[in-house]
């Protein structure tokens with residue numbers, strides 16, 4: 200299939216491009232390299248430096264390339280940035296998504312091409328119901344979460360207005376190789392591995408007592424969900440699916456596992472809980488299993504080992 204990957208040079212986008220290549224698909228990568236790395240390219244793939252909110256350029260590229268599927272990962276996925284710079288954040292995350300939706304329609308691809316949109320568990324805003332199902336009303340607590348929430352709604356609207364085939368995938372705390380520390384989402388896993396393998400002078404810390412739990416999702420599972428969503432024979436109508444592992448670990452358990460894997464002690468500076476921090480996340484992934492055939496691997500220790508190996512051997516030199 201002919202695919203476009205927006206955010207192709209970022210953490211998830213690069214992992215997705217590698218899998219699409221392994222499965223013999225064609226890819227046009229689109230990225231503005233605002234946080235993605237120029238070196239994250241798959242040999243043989245075409246890349247274009249484009250800001251997704253440049254709607255004329257996007258429509259022209261879609262018209263020329265005629266994709267079957269657009270995997271939309273480009274975003275500025277930073278909650279704190281979105282609070283400080285709501286306009287710039289919304290331009291990339293919401294207007295950028297509308298630009299892609301409009302580009303598909305203007306290129307005459309409604310009913311022909313599919314958009315697989317990257318959404319986020321942040322739209323739940325700390326739901327109390329565990330595991331959290333998709334039908335709970337959204338409760339975004341930051342501009343970033345609101346942008347993701349609204350982008351899903353725009354996808355549904357474009358389905359109703361133009362018959363566009365759109366689906367949204369709500370990722371929970373993604374981790375794995377190519378997740379940079381300090382970048383986008385920077386989980387504690389990135390921060391602690393960075394301290395151990397890259398820069399021992401960086402002081403690792405823990406906010407709160409470490410009993411908070413997260414449904415961490417290995418990047419290969421997110422890639423799997425994207426490809427399943429991209430290749431499902433029958434079309435979508437703007438539905439959204441949780442993409443996670445359906446299991447959660449406390450940050451203290453994560454610390455213990457990283458110490459076990461690395462053979463090093465993590466001397467964490469204990470800090471007060473972060474204001475507004477969500478205590479627990481755990482996704483209900485029954486709908487993704489049923490509707491997409493999603494079957495995540497859930498071997499957390501080995502997944503963590505693969506990420507640690509990447510930090511040890513391949514973390515980009517600055």
Ligand SMILES: NC(=O)c1ccc[n+]([C@@H]2O[C@H](COP(=O)([O-])OP(=O)(O)OC[C@H]3O[C@@H](n4cnc5c(N)ncnc54)[C@H](O)[C@@H]3O)[C@@H](O)[C@H]2O)c1
Pocket residue numbers: 205206207208209210211212229230231232233234235236249250251252271272273274275276291295317318319320369370371372373374382383384
């Ligand atoms: N990593 C996670 O835990 C997580 C969780 C939930 C949702 N998501 C979503 O998944 C997607 C991918 O996230 P990621 O972790 O790979 O982030 P990332 O920052 O590593 O990748 C995003 C890529 O998009 C590019 N980009 C940013 N703004 C752009 C623009 N206006 N035009 C073109 N390119 C642009 C960046 O240069 C980067 O290469 C994002 O939409 C994010 O919101 C990620």
